[in-house]
Every structure is written in C-alpha cells, then in structure tokens.
Amino acid sequence: MRALTLTAFGGPENLQHLELPAPTITTPDQVRIRVMAAAINRLDLFVLGGLPGPKPTLPLVVGSDGAGIVESVGAAVTRVAPGDRVLINPGISCGRCDACRAGEQPICRSFHVLGEHSPGTIAEFVVVPEANVAKAPANMPWSQAAAFSLATLTAWRMLATRARLAAGETVLIWGVGGGVSLAAIQIAKLHGARVIATSSSDLKLETAKRLGADVTLNHGSVDVAKEVRSLTGIGADVVVDSVGEKTWANSLKALRPMGRLVTCGATTGPHVSIDIRKLFWFQWNILGSTMGNHKEFQTIATLAARGLLWPIVDSVFPLDQGRGAFDRLAQGNQLGKLVIEVSS
Numbered sequence: 001m002r003a004l005t006l007t008a009f010g011g012p013e014n015l016q017h018l019e020l021p022a023p024t025i026t027t028p029d030q031v032r033i034r035v036m037a038a039a040i041n042r043l044d045l046f047v048l049g050g051l052p053g054p055k056p057t058l059p060l061v062v063g064s065d066g067a068g069i070v071e072s073v074g075a076a077v078t079r080v081a082p083g084d085r086v087l088i089n090p091g092i093s094c095g096r097c098d099a100c101r102a103g104e105q106p107i108c109r110s111f112h113v114l115g116e117h118s119p120g121t122i123a124e125f126v127v128v129p130e131a132n133v134a135k136a137p138a139n140m141p142w143s144q145a146a147a148f149s150l151a152t153l154t155a156w157r158m159l160a161t162r163a164r165l166a167a168g169e170t171v172l173i174w175g176v177g178g179g180v181s182l183a184a185i186q187i188a189k190l191h192g193a194r195v196i197a198t199s200s201s202d203l204k205l206e207t208a209k210r211l212g213a214d215v216t217l218n219h220g221s222v223d224v225a226k227e228v229r230s231l232t233g234i235g236a237d238v239v240v241d242s243v244g245e246k247t248w249a250n251s252l253k254a255l256r257p258m259g260r261l262v263t264c265g266a267t268t269g270p271h272v273s274i275d276i277r278k279l280f281w282f283q284w285n286i287l288g289s290t291m292g293n294h295k296e297f298q299t300i301a302t303l304a305a306r307g308l309l310w311p312i313v314d315s316v317f318p319l320d321q322g323r324g325a326f327d328r329l330a331q332g333n334q335l336g337k338l339v340i341e342v343s344s
C-alpha cells in the first residue's frame with residue numbers, strides 16, 4: 001500500500017512516500033479500513049521531532065485522524081460491517097486495564113494515538129479496534145469526516161465532561177483557528193453558552209462569528225482579560241486555553257472566582273506559574289484534559305449524524321503532496337483542519 005512515512009526524526013523534510021505491506025487483522029475485535037482521507041494535528045508535528053519517551057520504529061506511517069470504508073472485520077466485530085463508512089477515533093487503549101474497564105480510556109497506561117507509536121492514517125489501510133470506529137454521517141464529505149475525530153473529541157471532553165459547561169455561562173476561547181478551538185465554539189453554543197473568542201486574525205474571527213461566537217476580540221490589539229471582565233462584570237465562567245505560556249496569566253485574569261480553566265495543550269510553551277494565594281482565594285478550578293473516552297466518541301458521532309459539530313477544513317492535499325499539509329501546519333496560518341486525500 002502507498003503510505004506517507006517518517007524515515008528519520010527531524011521535520012517534514014524527513015517524510016517519504018513508501019510502498020509498505022498493508023496491515024492485517026490480528027485480533028477478533030479489529031476492523032481493517034480503506035482510508036479515504038486523513039487529517040493531521042499538532043501532535044503529528046511533535047511526532048516528526050521525536051516525542052519524549054520510547055521512540056517508535058521507523059519508518060512510521062504518520063497521521064492521527066482519518067475516515068474510510070470498512071474493508072474486513074474480525075470475528076467478534078458486531079457494530080460495523082464491510083462497506084460501512086466510518087469515522088476513526090485515533091486514541092488507542094489496551095481495553096483490559098482498570099481505566100479501560102471503567103470507561104476512561106485516555107488514562108489507560110498504554111493509551112496512544114495512531115501515527116505516534118503505531119502506524120497512522122496516511123496510508124491506504126489502517127487496522128483499529130472496533131471500539132475506535134463510529135459510522136460516518138452519510139452526507140459528510142470524506143475531508144470533513146477525516147478531520148472530525150481528534151479535535152472534536154478533545155474539545156468535547158474539555159467543555160462537556162471536564163468543565164461541565166452549562167447553559168447561560170460565558171466561555172472564553174483563545175486563539176481560534178485550529179481544530180480544537182473551532183470545535184470548542186460549536187460545542188459551547190450547543191450547550192447554550194455565551195462564547196467570547198479571540199484571534200490575532202480578523203479573518204479567523206469572522207469564521208468564529210459564523211460558527212456562533214457572540215463576541216470576538218483581536219488579542220493583537222485589545223486587552224482580553226480587561227474586555228472579558230467588562231463584558232461579564234466578574235470574569236468568564238470557563239476559559240479554554242491550549243496556548244500555554246503566552247496566554248496563561250491573562251487566562252487567570254479573565255477567570256471569575258470559582259471559574260474553571262481547562263487546558264489540553266501548550267502551543268507556546270508548557271511552563272507557567274501561579275500565585276497559590278490567588279488560586280485558593282478565588283477558588284479556581286484548573287483542569288487538564290486530553291482526547292476523550294469511547295462513550296464521548298460515540299456521543300460526538302451521534303451529534304455529527306444530526307448535522308452538528310462538522311469541522312472546518314482549511315485545505316485538502318493529494319497523497320503525493322502530503323508533506324505540504326505538515327508544512328502548512330508548521331507555519332500556523334491555517335483556518336481549520338489540514339486534510340490529505342488518500343484514496344479516491
């Protein structure tokens with residue numbers, strides 16, 4: 001099969017197209033999928049440089065997100081059949097440990113994402129457990145189906161599960177433009193919340209408005225924390241911050257007493273500080289979140305089937321120009337997801 005692979009750690013220059021043996025079903029719970037389209041996330045860029053911890057065997061098929069057509073299934077598979085169009089949840093867990101049995105797959109000790117330590121989605125075939133697929137909406141184009149899972153699932157867990165966002169609350173979402181923040185706007189609106197979205201790009205803020213953001217702030221020209229306090233009188237109920245070092249201090253300034261700050265990433269750096277006196281005095285909740293569990297994945301797939309939470313796609317690259325998607329993601333100017341068309 002044709003695949004886009006990482007042949008040495010470094011950057012996108014080390015991505016090569018190779019002809020590799022197609023993966024086969026090895027356990028009865030697995031599904032083999034003909035990948036129609038794949039999509040990449042910031043994690044895929046980190047993989048190129050080599051993540052901390054054990055290194056994957058190279059060449060590695062890259063790509064975390066994807067969607068395609070079920071080609072064959074293991075003997076124990078009951079929910080999908082050959083020919084079904086499916087969304088792929090790229091978070092793979094062992095399925096046997098206490099965390100997995102409790103339905104909290106993201107804290108499974110062997111939790112990993114496709115294309116990180118196991119073969120990814122930018123290849124003609126991928127094999128995943130049945131629990132990691134959901135039927136794709138019949139009318140959803142492959143590009144959006146491929147771009148759906150990781151960002152939507154991450155944003156869903158952040159807002160619905162971790163922050164328990166409620167109707168009428170105000171949520172501040174920093175740096176709209178990437179898949180998670182754009183999904184977060186849609187999820188917050190679905191919960192009946194008021195959304196304040198920021199970006200340094202007016203074009204991205206227009207898209208945020210189109211997705212339902214109530215207030216948009218250009219963080220290049222306004223003091224976001226001050227604006228949020230003046231708009232709310234007290235501060236935001238929930239702040240979604242995956243930017244990290246650059247926004248952390250202002251996220252706290254924008255947060256109301258007893259508010260929730262939820263993070264899933266640290267694009268501008270991971271080291272921040274906090275004045276513990278403010279933490280206890282204002283009784284803040286600082287919440288981490290990563291990916292989502294199988295139940296949350298089925299929930300967002302059900303919402304997608306109702307035409308909700310469909311992702312914004314920035315651009316689609318043919319497989320033989322797949323490296324271009326990584327270059328564009330590294331530049332950081334994208335508005336929505338970067339997709340690679342694998343099969344046609």
Ligand SMILES: [Zn+2]
Pocket residue numbers: 093094095096097098099100101108109110
């Ligand atoms: Zn497990």
